[in-house]
Amino acid sequence: MSSESVSSSSTPELTNVLSKSKSPYLLQHKDNPVAWQEFNSTTISLSKKLDKPIFLSSGYSACHWCHVLAHESFEDQEIAEVMNKYFINIKVDREERPDVDRVYMTYLQATSGGGGWPMSIFMTPNLEPFFAGTYFPKTRFKSLLLRIAELWEEDREQCQATGKGAVESLKEMSGSSSRVPGTLDEILSSSPATKIYTQLLQLHDTRYGGFSSGGSRSKGPKFPSCSMTLEPLARLSFYNFGGGGGKIDKEESREMALKMLRGIWNGGIHDWIGGGIARYSVDEKWIVPHFEKMLYDQAQLITGALDFALISNPSEGEDDGHRTALQDDRKLCFDLAADILEYCLRDLKSPEGGFWSAEDADSAPEKDAKKSEGAFYIWDKTELDEILGENAKLIETFYGVKEDGNVDLQHDAHGEMTGKNILHQAKTYAEISIQFNQTEEEVKEIVKSGSAKLKERRDKRERPGLDDKILTSWNGLMLSALSQAASTLPKNYPIQAHCLSAAEDVVKFIKDRMWDQSEETLARSWREGKGPGGQTDDYAFLIRGLLDLYEASGKEEYVLWAIELQKRQDELFWDGQGGGYFASAPDEHVLVRMKDAQDAAEPSASSVSLHNLSRLSLLASNEYDKYEKRAEDTYLSIGEELKQMPRAFGYSICGLMDLEKGYREIIIIGQPSNPKTQELLSLARSVYAPNQVLIQIDPSNPPNGFAEMNDVIKSLIEPIIAGKEDKNHISLRICENGSCGLPVKDVEQAREVLGLA
Known part of the structure; x- marks a missing residue:
């Protein structure tokens, strides 16, 4: 089979339909000579009718190597003729359709040992994959197209058998089977905190900071990972595990995290001129970045930096040298968080309040020149x-x-x-x-x-391309970052004053445009209207953001919506047989309904849900048993993985560490306008305590619906409503294990009970 015979043959009357798309990534390919189709029932039916294999290409708008493949092959007329003659060609935006991408990425990783984007999948008209890869240079790609076409024509049965076998294997890997019998105590007794600490020590680059399989022999790449590194290291730096002679060194844990944050701050991965952080560094020194900027990285690094600013707060009795070092680290963390916030609020915030997804790596170095990576x-x-x-x-x-x-x-x-x-x-x-x-x-x-x-x-200069779609999940991450910044970033950083209102703008945008009240469902994305339906991470990340915003603002409307969303997430995605959450709703064209349990560049929907359920069990105490049981069943659904692959489940391990130390409620009663109330709130927020839920009660305007769901709050506000308690009453109390301590009214006493004295 040759290119000559292809170009002289007639081609099916298919045209590129991507100009009708709303996805920025798909629109980048609307002028390709390839007859691109979208992933939908019409396209699938067409493939079956024409009895042609499918070539599915998945990527995202800020992906540099996606652009390289497009320029080399998809814009080439000769390559396009081969693709159009022998295949139904489908483009997928992996950020809008992670359910589709996840299935075939799992297949790619299982068959090749690696993955990444662009993802290139060859499959039967029944959507069963039989060959996969990522980027292919033009000559190799053309040869591959012709070889696959020949294989389909001459040995179709082999392709179909391979595809069916692949789908069966994916179903076995999907995590939808019944969980392995066990208990939460068995998982905790396997010492997950010690295991992840040991693994991070092995992967830590002691020269330049960060983590990779090569450790101190790393040659890159390095990612600003948070859920797999910063989150667990924060807990390991703060909690006491194993007593004074235990295996976990708190200061070593803190130093591993700070060394990475220093490397990121000092490196070229940090945009020293415009702020923000690139997606990753291709070298071990953090100097040469892959220049695209992703919203999810910005949000998580803000949160991670603020966590370590709190952890690095010098305590009384520190020697002068260590105190100075801690103060320097604390300032670096605050500087990093503020730098990223300024970039996001300036360059990624839409006028309507939501945050856009990404800025590209590529742009033209001068007018009418070819785009190149990092030119800006x-x-x-x-x-x-x-x-x-x-x-x-x-x-x-x-x-x-x-x-x-x-x-x-x-x-x-x-x-x-x-x-x-x-x-x-x-x-x-x-x-x-x-x-x-x-x-x-x-x-x-x-x-x-x-x-x-x-x-x-x-x-x-010409700016890099902007992916101006608004994703619910990533905006949920940004909502958490803004809420935490509003609470903990010092007021001498001017950006702090804008964080709370920006967080509330995010919620308003999502509720007004991406939430269907009649159907009680979220949209996955927004760009010139709603995109596909929401996935598990959209619900989980937004719930976490709402809980964080409640703690930053004290407004019960946010916790009430979080409770409503959790109920809906459970209805749509809960696996009643095996426990845990499916990543997406059922779809006849997504052959395997998979789960999203492993952390990666973003935390998994499963791990975030675990934390949400634990927090909600305290905030809505009348639902405590239900939330606790659902969290336990989720842990058990990944119990073996937590024991064997702790780093891949880093944020879930964080939840186990929080559970082991025990959750507590900090309840502050007082009118928000009173300076003493604000002083108590500031004290509570100055402590790094991921196992802490902060509840605010304004005696002049006590909560209504929220109080009905929380037995502790109800008991505290009933005397106020009945007029038996002074409405000018101001106090702080700590509740643990179902009982509350005595109210503390003195600020110095509050410092003592919070562990700040």
Whole structure:
């Protein structure tokens, strides 16, 4: 079979239909000569009618290698002719249809040992996969297309048998079978905290920070992972496991996390000019990023940085050296969180209140030029010299600029950054101060002023493409980040004043545009209207964000909607046979209904749900038994995995650590306008306590529906409503194991009971 015979043959009368799509990723391919179709019943029926195999290509709009494959192959007329002649070609936005992507990514990983995007799947008209890969260079891709077409024509039975076998294997792997018998105590007795600590120690790069299979011999890539690293390390840094002689070193845990955060802050993965963090670093030093910026990374790093700012708060009795080090770490964490928040609120927040999904890696370095990776972010030294003037040498030394560029050739796959510089902190302010005979404050001001000039010039370049769809799940993560920032970021950071209102804007956007009240369902996405139906992570991440916003604002409307959403999530996605949550609702065209239990770049829907259920069991105490049982059944559904692969289930392990230490409620009664009430709230929020639920009661406006669901709150507000309690009453109390301590009215006493004294 040759390309000549293909090009001389007639092709089916199919056209590219992606111009009708709302997905930014699909729209990127609307002008391809490939007759792309969307994943829907019409396309599936067409494949069966024409008896053609399907080529499914899944990716996302900010994916650099997706662009490379598109430019090399999907924009090529000869390749398109082969694709159109022999295949029904389907494009999938993996962010809008993670249910489709998840099935075939699992197949790809099982058959090749790896995965990633672009994902390339060949399947039967019945959607059964029989060959999978990722990116293929043009020549190899063409040969593969012809070979698959030949195989389909000459040995179709083998393709079909392979596909059927693959689907059966996927069903076995899907986690939908009955759980292995066991108890929660058995899982806890397997020492999950010790196991994940040991594994992180082995994977930790002690030279440059971060985690990879090579440990200190790592050559990259490195990801700013949170659910798999920062979240468990925060608990390991805070909780006491095993007593004074235990195997877990709290300070070592904190240092592993801080070393990664320092590496991210100092590196080129951090956009020193415009703020925000790139998706990952291709090298071990965090210098050369994959330049796309994803909303989910920004949100999780804000939360992670703020957690470690609280953990790094010096306690009384610290020696001066350690106190100074902790204060430096605390400031770095606050700086990082504020930097990312400023970027997100400036560049990713839609005028309507929701947050857009991502910025691309690629853009044109100049007008009408071909797009290349990182063009918006990288610099030629001569351009820097011109912009920075007399301060050029100092600033360029700080940022590690070199005459012939500072990008190692081995990290520049296409030679797009030759002679260019990625700005990163190559030297400390103290080192620059000595080298250039300036005070550190003068150096900081010069770098700050010069960076502002660079931003002004950079803003005139072509910006990378914006994925302006709004995803419920990722906005849920951002809602948590904004809520935590509103509560814990110091007020001397100007961005702090905007965080609470921005969080409330997110909720309003989702409720007004993405929530169908009559059907009680969420939409997965919004862009010029609602996208596909919501998935488990949309509900789970939004519930967590609402609970965080309740604790930041004290407004019961947020916890009430969280309770309503949890009920709906249980109805739509709960696996009554095996426990845990299915990742998506039933769909006849998604052959395997899978579960989302392992953490990755985002926490899994399952792990977030576990935390939500534990918090809700305290907030809606009349439903305690139901929430507790559902959480326990979810843990048991992944019990063996928690024992054997702790890091892959890092955020679920965090939930086990919280359970082992025990949850508590901090209840503060007082009018929000009273400074003493605010002082008590600030004290409660200054403690890193993931096993803590903060409940606020305004005696002049006590909760209504919320109180009916919480026995403890009901007992506290009944005397207020009956007029037996002073409405100016202000107090803090701690409730644990179903009983509450005496109310504390003195601020110093509050410090003591909170463990701050």
